[in-house]
Amino acid sequence: xxxxxxxVFFMVVVCFHMGWAAEGLTALEVVQKVFDRExxxxxxxxxxxxxVDKNGNERKRILDVxxxxxxxxxxxxxxxxxxxxxKGTRFLSWENEGKDDTQYLYLPALGRSRRIVSSQKNVRFxxxxxxxxxxxxxKPEKDEHFxxxxxxxxxxxxxxxxxxxxxGSSQYSKWVTWVDKTCYVVLAVDFYNKKGENFKKFKVxxxxxxxxxxxxxxxxxxxxxxxxxxxxxxxDVKYNQGIEDEKFSLRAIESN
Amino acid sequence: MKNLVYGLLKVIRVFGFFILLGxxxxxxxxxxxxxxxxxxxKGEVLIRAYQNVKEDTADEANQTFYGRVRVxxxxxxxxxxxxxxxxxEGRFKSLVNxxxxxEGDLLIKDAYLDVRRPLYSLRIGRQTVTWGKLDDIAILDxxxxxxxxxxxxxxxxxxxxxxxxxxxxxxxxxxxxxTVFIPFLKPSDVKYFGSDWSVFGHTKxxxxxxxxxxxxxxxxxxxxxxxxxxxxxxxxxxxxxAMRFRSKINEIDYALYYMFIYDNIPTLRENSAKGNTLKRxxxxxxxxxxxxxxxxxxxxxxxxxxxxxxxxHVVGLDFETVLGAYGVRGELGFFTDRAYLRTDFSxxxxxxxxxxxxxxxTTEQDYYFNLQFIEDVIFSYEDLFAQEEFTHQIAFSLSKxxxxxxxxxxxxxxxxxxxxxxxxxxxxxxxxxxxxxxYLGAFVFGxxxxxxxxxYKDNDLVYLETIWRF
Numbered sequence: 001x002x003x004x005x006x007x008v009f010f011m012v013v014v015c016f017h018m019g020w021a022a023e024g025l026t027a028l029e030v031v032q033k034v035f036d037r038e039x040x041x042x043x044x045x046x047x048x049x050x051x052v053d054k055n056g057n058e059r060k061r062i063l064d065v066x067x068x069x070x071x072x073x074x075x076x077x078x079x080x081x082x083x084x085x086x087k088g089t090r091f092l093s094w095e096n097e098g099k100d101d102t103q104y105l106y107l108p109a110l111g112r113s114r115r116i117v118s119s120q121k122n123v124r125f126x127x128x129x130x131x132x133x134x135x136x137x138x139k140p141e142k143d144e145h146f147x148x149x150x151x152x153x154x155x156x157x158x159x160x161x162x163x164x165x166x167x168g169s170s171q172y173s174k175w176v177t178w179v180d181k182t183c184y185v186v187l188a189v190d191f192y193n194k195k196g197e198n199f200k201k202f203k204v205x206x207x208x209x210x211x212x213x214x215x216x217x218x219x220x221x222x223x224x225x226x227x228x229x230x231x232x233x234x235x236d237v238k239y240n241q242g243i244e245d246e247k248f249s250l251r252a253i254e255s256n
Numbered sequence: 257m258k259n260l261v262y263g264l265l266k267v268i269r270v271f272g273f274f275i276l277l278g279x280x281x282x283x284x285x286x287x288x289x290x291x292x293x294x295x296x297x298k299g300e301v302l303i304r305a306y307q308n309v310k311e312d313t314a315d316e317a318n319q320t321f322y323g324r325v326r327v328x329x330x331x332x333x334x335x336x337x338x339x340x341x342x343x344x345e346g347r348f349k350s351l352v353n354x355x356x357x358x359e360g361d362l363l364i365k366d367a368y369l370d371v372r373r374p375l376y377s378l379r380i381g382r383q384t385v386t387w388g389k390l391d392d393i394a395i396l397d398x399x400x401x402x403x404x405x406x407x408x409x410x411x412x413x414x415x416x417x418x419x420x421x422x423x424x425x426x427x428x429x430x431x432x433x434x435t436v437f438i439p440f441l442k443p444s445d446v447k448y449f450g451s452d453w454s455v456f457g458h459t460k461x462x463x464x465x466x467x468x469x470x471x472x473x474x475x476x477x478x479x480x481x482x483x484x485x486x487x488x489x490x491x492x493x494x495x496x497x498a499m500r501f502r503s504k505i506n507e508i509d510y511a512l513y514y515m516f517i518y519d520n521i522p523t524l525r526e527n528s529a530k531g532n533t534l535k536r537x538x539x540x541x542x543x544x545x546x547x548x549x550x551x552x553x554x555x556x557x558x559x560x561x562x563x564x565x566x567x568x569h570v571v572g573l574d575f576e577t578v579l580g581a582y583g584v585r586g587e588l589g590f591f592t593d594r595a596y597l598r599t600d601f602s603x604x605x606x607x608x609x610x611x612x613x614x615x616x617x618t619t620e621q622d623y624y625f626n627l628q629f630i631e632d633v634i635f636s637y638e639d640l641f642a643q644e645e646f647t648h649q650i651a652f653s654l655s656k657x658x659x660x661x662x663x664x665x666x667x668x669x670x671x672x673x674x675x676x677x678x679x680x681x682x683x684x685x686x687x688x689x690x691x692x693x694x695y696l697g698a699f700v701f702g703x704x705x706x707x708x709x710x711x712y713k714d715n716d717l718v719y720l721e722t723i724w725r726f
Contacts, residue, residue, distance in 0.1 A: 051660065053660065057689060058689075083691055084725035085687060085691060085693065085725050087298055087725075100578075109414075110386075110391070111413045111416075112388075115576045115583055117583055117617075118578070119578070120618055124660075127657070127660040127661035228660065246374050246427070249427075250502075250509075251377075251427065251432055255377075
């Protein structure tokens with residue numbers, strides 16, 4: 001689930017700036033530990049996603065999410081199983097060194113995969129509160145980070161890290177991350193827009209250790225401006241299942 | 257009202273068929289979930305009601321109700337890593353005018369066995385192949401025939417009519433070689449007479465029931481369009497083959513094509529010079545052209561036109577990439593011996609180059625636009641009916657979603673610079689929480705009557721569509 005969070009619904013931030021150090025750790029070291037922490041060679045998650053609008057109307061989606069390490073890079077395959085109107089919609093993402101991810105979207109109505117623009121950071125991913133930027137990991141060198149203080153997040157001791165992206169590289173002006181001090185799982189993130197307003201928050205609501213890997217089981221991304229929420233719940237998580245490379249190919253995304 | 261009720265009863269009857277068909281499948285699948293058989297089902301019910309904007313002729317359908325129920329079944333035989341796909345469809349239509357007509361069909365769409373292995377896959381049966389990169393434009397997407405009963409009122413992918421073929425895909429590291437063998441020609445479904453969307457509309461009926469001479473009535477009554485048996489016979493001589501190699505260079509996805517196929521959209525070939533006079537009248541149905549036909553005293557053979565499916569070699573290339581915030585894609589195809597009509601309406605074949613390039617972008621305000629430019633070049637050009645040596649065409653789409661994708665506004669258009677014909681298709685829709693989507697849209701056609709879209713300029717319509725996916 002680390003990887004799931006890392007790739008699908010969350011930014012893993014890495015600091016460059018040597019800010020205030022806690023317990024001998026610099027900001028860079030904290031977020032580097034987040035980036036590097038054990039998350040298996042591959043993972044599978046069956047995810048329930050619930051979109052809640054400002055009137056409380058809920059739309060539920062079920063999706064399969066697969067990830068796999070290819071050296072330093074991660075490839076991701078995602079498929080919607082429910083509801084019927086988006087069933088069969090698939091998403092494939094390949095990380096690239098030093099440039100935006102290569103991303104494909106397969107829409108059953110189109111009958112083929114379609115290359116999509118991953119550099120359009122602020123476009124929402126299938127109408128969730130996650131943008132395509134949130135779906136990509138960020139390299140440490142890309143941003144400047146400050147270790148603000150040690151904090152407590154619902155009883156979990158945390159490092160509080162503020163991250164400021166390189167100009168033009170993000171839709172956000174900054175984000176502030178709560179990182180669990182013991183397992184280096186990201187527990188919450190406040191996102192700030194270009195006006196400096198905190199308009200979006202990501203929260204982990206429960207965690208579980210699966211196959212020795214700390215996994216976020218329930219999360220919530222909330223857009224304060226739009227009063228819209230995206231709840232995610234892991235129904236099933238498996239690590240190191242030996243998922244074949246083929247799963248992350250164009251052939252797989254287009255198979256029907 | 258009676259027709260509406262009749263139409264609804266047909267929907268219920270067709271839907272009932274699928275429920276009955278699905279029940280044993282469902283029970284079977286429940287029993288076998290643990291026995292290495294997985295059954296995935298999905299389907300949709302679609303109903304469209306068309307309202308003709310203006311009654312131009314008495315034969316036009318003022319209102320049309322179209323419905324379809326589709327059930328897709330994918331059965332995975334886990335133990336053998338095989339998949340069996342069977343998709344069934346029931347359709348009905350009800351045309352309301354002075355001569356109300358109702359029709360219904362039950363048919364199998366895709367039905368194939370798919371063997372998937374890490375390094376190859378083999379698929380045998382009725383199936384749909386989607387090649388090429390452009391949206392709703394078919395330069396290289398020529399393998400699967402299309403159903404033109406409703407002209408372009410449905411998208412290209414929706415129009416596709418699966419054909420029997422064998423498809424073998426070989427995985428070569430990061431590349432893929434796909435080969436297709438189609439043993440028999442299955443043409444696209446093009447109707448020539450008898451509906452608003454047929455090529456020659458209601459011409460035969462108009463002549464038969466109008467104030468025309470008996471000679472005119474007799475001649476037009478005898479007009480018939482037929483397949484050439486030697487082409488549509490199920491012999492391996494009519495087999496078609498195609499291959500596509502696709503790979504990636506840096507950030508550019510590309511594919512190379514070779515096809516030895518029939519153009520599955522027919523062109524009419526005459527049996528005699530008098531047949532050309534007949535074609536002139538059919539394509540340009542004026543009294544002068546009718547009189548010209550009558551003056552030649554045509555016999556039955558003269559009044560018989562044959563559907564010719566041009567045998568073509570096709571080499572092609574497509575690509576897709578991302579440039580900054582823009583998606584860019586294109587197709588290029590060279591076709592030998594593509595069929596056309598000369599200005600005297602005689603049949604002729606010419607080599608042709610077609611290319612298309614498309615660009616799409618989503619703006620900061622979440623507007624999505626897609627612009628495609630298509631150019632056709634005919635080699636060894638001579639004056640042709642309805643075709644220029646260089647034909648330029650654009651297709652433009654704009655869409656904007658509101659309420660997190662639940663309120664959809666869409667606009668599609670097509671304009672042919674060379675011929676001046678055009679098509680507009682605006683629509684607005686809403687996705688309800690229970691899986692039902694409803695759209696209100698329109699089709700507007702314009703141009704000269706000898707052009708593709710202009711031919712249907714009397715058929716402008718608004719429509720209401722409801723889809724329930726399950």
